[in-house]
Amino acid sequence: MPQHNAFYAQSGGVTAVINASACGVIEAVREHGDQIGKLYAGHNGIIGALTEDLIDVSQESDENIAALRHTPGGAFGSCRYKLKSIEDHRTQYERLIEVFKAHDIRYFFYNGGGDSADTCLKVSQLAETMGYPIQAIHVPKTVDNDLPITDNSPGFGSVAKYIATSTREAGLDIASMCATSTKVFILEVMGRHAGWIAAAGALAGEDATQPPHIVVFPEVAFHRKDFMARVDQCVKDHGYCVVVVSEGARYEDGTFLADAGNTDAFGHRQLGGVAPTLAGMVKQDLGYKYHWAVADYLQRAARHIASKTDVEQAYATGRAAVEMALAGKNAVMPAIRRLGDGADYAWDIIEAPLEQIANHEKFMPLEFISEDGFYITDACRQYLSPLIQGEDFPPFVNGLPAVARLTLAKVEKKLTPFSI
Amino acid sequence: MPQHNAFYAQSGGVTAVINASACGVIEAVREHGDQIGKLYAGHNGIIGALTEDLIDVSQESDENIAALRHTPGGAFGSCRYKLKSIEDHRTQYERLIEVFKAHDIRYFFYNGGGDSADTCLKVSQLAETMGYPIQAIHVPKTVDNDLPITDNSPGFGSVAKYIATSTREAGLDIASMCATSTKVFILEVMGRHAGWIAAAGALAGEDATQPPHIVVFPEVAFHRKDFMARVDQCVKDHGYCVVVVSEGARYEDGTFLADAGNTDAFGHRQLGGVAPTLAGMVKQDLGYKYHWAVADYLQRAARHIASKTDVEQAYATGRAAVEMALAGKNAVMPAIRRLGDGADYAWDIIEAPLEQIANHEKFMPLEFISEDGFYITDACRQYLSPLIQGEDFPPFVNGLPAVARLTLAKVEKKLTPFSI
Incomplete structure (x- = not known):
């Protein structure tokens, strides 16, 4: 040759x-x-x-x-x-x-x-x-894990491990502070259209009684009243509530919860700030003290916890x-x-x-999202878990x-x- | 006994x-x-x-x-x-x-x-x-490293290592994106009154030609014009600019750049959101595309990179x-x-x-902050470096x-x- x-x-x-x-x-x-x-x-x-x-x-x-x-x-x-x-x-x-x-x-x-x-x-x-x-x-x-055919996309497993690890760690932090201070912690993660990264946050706990108690997916229309009821119940049950929210979280009509108003070269809207937006709503509706974090580039660059x-x-x-x-x-x-x-x-x-x-995006299958729309199913956990294995x-x-x-x-x- | x-x-x-x-x-x-x-x-x-x-x-x-x-x-x-x-x-x-x-x-x-x-x-x-x-x-x-007498406070070295590591990693990310996308990345870190954590971000690089190019301390009054000139020069020199900013960054008159308006049980103002605030200013004054992250609890809970x-x-x-x-x-x-x-x-x-x-707070000594107020001195690096050693x-x-x-x-x- x-x-x-x-x-x-x-x-x-x-x-x-x-x-x-x-x-x-x-x-x-x-x-x-x-x-x-x-x-x-x-x-x-x-x-x-x-x-x-x-x-x-x-x-x-x-x-x-x-x-x-x-x-x-x-x-x-x-x-x-x-x-x-x-x-x-x-x-x-x-x-x-x-x-x-x-x-x-x-x-x-x-x-x-x-x-x-x-x-x-x-x-x-x-x-x-x-x-x-x-x-x-x-x-x-792609960290978004939205490529079709391939079981998963290189890049996703590491961001998944980072988000699950960070959620577990921050969950322990807020659990120790909630008696007299922060009651609600909100972590914003990437995933413009597909909730794979948000779903990975749920690996931090064994079920929804452990942080994160709530996951907000872009695939599920956001209803403020349902969300607040869930947060409130969680604080009453556990003393605190940890939420992982996708940057792509949106209302029924498709409007993003937080829309920075910019578009990138591919014409996608540049998002950011859903965590502070949600936190403000929590304060307004429930009055709970909150903290929020936006991992942004930190999550997809975190080679140290790949x-x-x-x-x-x-x-x-x-x-x-x-x-x-x-x-x-x-x-x-x-x-x-x-x-x-x-x-x-x-x-x-x-x-x-x-x-x-x-140009084909792979969304979360509906059977990976719990019936109430706020958590992952066992099938999802089974899919995700192998992807974060090993250090x-x-x-x-x-x-x-x-x-x-x-x-x-x-x-x-x-x-x-x-x-x- | x-x-x-x-x-x-x-x-x-x-x-x-x-x-x-x-x-x-x-x-x-x-x-x-x-x-x-x-x-x-x-x-x-x-x-x-x-x-x-x-x-x-x-x-x-x-x-x-x-x-x-x-x-x-x-x-x-x-x-x-x-x-x-x-x-x-x-x-x-x-x-x-x-x-x-x-x-x-x-x-x-x-x-x-x-x-x-x-x-x-x-x-x-x-x-x-x-x-x-x-x-x-x-x-x-205390992660804030503001206790007197002790050379450093347990808790600080780990958050310092996390912030330095994350800044190095995110710096590599934006360096690869800046030709056609994000030009400015802003990471907000804890430190209400003392800039120790922000200073630790500077360990990510060898000097101000590497990320982070700019550190914003609570000890140095923030002047928007000086800051923007520095960001602009950095983008012109390197193609991008990474900023680490303390949540306690404030104007000459003591007003915080971002003031959520809440106070905690000790009467301290609850801060958050200086990164998006600064990012908005960058967009307004310089027009550069930005990303920002707020590490919040993630930084002080990050036992995995202690x-x-x-x-x-x-x-x-x-x-x-x-x-x-x-x-x-x-x-x-x-x-x-x-x-x-x-x-x-x-x-x-x-x-x-x-x-x-x-009730005594230890602030950054003035000789730890560079003359222009936007970086650390060699003396500061010599002080900080041992504290992040070892995994x-x-x-x-x-x-x-x-x-x-x-x-x-x-x-x-x-x-x-x-x-x-």
């Missing part, structure tokens, strides 16, 4: 383990030096390809690449940028091909979520639509993407398949067609988690500048 | 390691069974003493007591309740003596911060003022309190003395008179930190009820 080069980039919101996937891709490419030439990383996702802003990964030491496995964030820079259709933006695709040709890139690995899968799918069609021979493989990543299962899956999907490329595949994504539950939990990797991934603490230096510090050497540009 | 019983209680906001101090007290008492009889824990702090709501600690297994060392929150319940002066509330002191007599309590261990030290001091004076022979020893605890140094000091001060009591001391607190810096960091425990602890991960069961589940058996009441 003649040697050609490969491109790898990270896209969308980053996670605690997206670099573990990068590590998997890079180490697999290094092992197949006879089949793949150089690996170029796009600086800031697909934008790096469009602007010919490429990083020469071959200049990074094996140690630094290994350290990516325990480094949160996106080491090569990510982006919130979605390619339009070929009809609407032909010049962008022509530019991509120009850059790929200039650097002899025939393998395209794109590491992201649903929106990024769409970009990857469009690139995968370049052979057919524009005659450039490229194989595009998508590497799954799930070992998640780290292994992130790494394995990265490797599998390279193996699929070498097997001649195109427009596919390595997906995780569950082979057992509970103590028998096991998984392997299967091939998922990108057409079934791109994979990073090495610590001087009291802090050590992280990879890449050199990020740029590849010399061969083309004229291109503005996006 | 004739055997008498002891009382232990937890007071004020709890920490990740206050139970490690409890563990130290209890294990030391158990080792001195020839000198101290039973140990009763007050349920919810001093309120447990006043209402004769006592927990029989002797009924807890050694395993459960050992597990307190890795359990956050206050296992016996804490309180925000301060005794008034003997002149103002003589009946409360008479009640305390009644309870102490009924249960033959002659040792009083109170585990808390500055306000609680005041309560402990008042109890210590009962022998002199009301003729009841009691020895009261205060066990230091500082080993902190855990050891918390445990040691608990033990030392018992030893001081057995040496006949009264109205003292075991304080941590620093014996060296950097690689030579070492500490031991000395005796501090409670009169010099109660002491709790055992994990089923993917989550294991915690002590005490039986909390109540002692039979001998007296008539007393309402507070």
Whole structure:
């Protein structure tokens, strides 16, 4: 097989383990030096390809690449940028091909979520639509766990472990304060449309008699009166109440409880502040003293409390993407398949067609949410629990988690500048 | 020495390691069974003493007591309740003596911060003022690190490690997003009057060119224009800006940036929301896309990322309190003395008179804050760094930190009820 080069980039919101996937891709490419030439990383996702802003990964030491496995964030820079259709933006695709040709890139690995899968799918069609021979493989990543086909998404297990751990810890805090102080604690978590992360908070306790006592999902319309009745009963029963609420919590008419009024590049509303909003309502309706927390980036960056299962899956999907490329595949994504539950939990990797991934969001199944809408079911617990198993603490230096510090050497540009 | 019983209680906001101090007290008492009889824990702090709501600690297994060392929150319940002066509330002191007599309590261990030290001091004076022979020893605890005399306060080192770790992790996240998305990330941390926790955020980087680029202290009056100029320059220099802000950040006239308008039982204003307030200002003045997080209870409950140094000091001060009591001391607190810096960091425990602890707050020395007011000095880094050294991960069961589940058996009441 003649040697050609490969491109790898990270896209969308980053996670605690997206670099573990990068590590998997890079180490697999290094092992197949006879089949793949150089690996170029796009600086800031697909934008790096469009602007010919490429990083020469071959200049990074094996140690630094290994350290990516325990480094949160996106080491090569990510982006919130979605390619339009070929009809609407032909010049962008022509530019991509120009850059790929200039650097002899025939393998395209794109590491992201649903929106990024769409970009990857469009690139995968370049052979057919524009005659450039490229194989595009998508590497799954999203804390939201909303990718279809795959049993779960790399990145989710670690945020789930962080939220469950934090909820358990904060629950013990408020339990000790409630006699004379805080009665209600509200933790806001990510998950714009799907309540997977909120659901993971429920792993902190054995059932709804332990924190969190209430989970507010984006899938269930919020009714203030029902919620307050539940909070009040909980304070009466236990002396305090811990609530995990999804940033995407919304009313019957679809309005978000807290809407910051901004939109990101994909046109999604930028949310934030449902915890203080809910806390204010609690104060108003019930008069209880409250505390609230918004974990925001802390939750998806918390590599120090990553799930070992998640780290292994992130790494394995990265490797599998390279193996699929070498097997001649195109427009596919390595997906995780569950082979057992509970103590028998096991998984392997299967091939998922990108057409079934791109732009499809996987919501919480209704049977994962309790009948009253405020908690998870046993089926949900059974699904979630294996995903937070195992610890994979990073090495610590001087009291802090050590992280990879890449050199990020740029590849010399061969083309004229291109503005996006 | 004739055997008498002891009382232990937890007071004020709890920490990740206050139970490690409890563990130290209890294990030391158990080792001195020839000198101290039973140990009763007050349920919810001093309120447990006043209402004769006592927990029989002797009924807890050694395993459960050992597990307190890795359990956050206050296992016996804490309180925000301060005794008034003997002149103002003589009946409360008479009640305390009644309870102490009924249960033959002659040792009083109170585990808390500055306000609680005041309560402990008042109890210590009962022998002199009301003729009841009691020895009261205060066990230091506060995430705010604002106790005088002691080099640092147990509880602080762990929140410092959590905030520094989280800031480093979130800093990597935003660094990878900033090209097309978030430019400014603001993390709000605790510290009502003293900026110790905010300062600890700066340990995340080597200097102000790494996250966090800006620290906002309560000790430095906030000037919006100066702050915005600094944020803007940082975004221009690095592409993004990470800010750690103390909940106590305030304007020149003393007004807090975010004032929720509530007060706690000690008359302190309940704060929260400076991060969203600052973020809104950034949007308004500079137009940058932002994210913000409020760690709230998560930071002080984060036992999973506790500082080993902190855990050891918390445990040691608990033990030392018992030893001081057995040496006949009264109205003292075991304080941590620093014996060296950097690689030579070492500490031991000395005796501090409670009169010099109660109601004294230790602020950041001015030489710990950089001249421009937005960062820490090398002297501050040298002070803080040893306090976050070492990891002491709790055992994990089923993917989550294991915690002590005490039986909390109540002692039979001998007296008539007393309402507070």
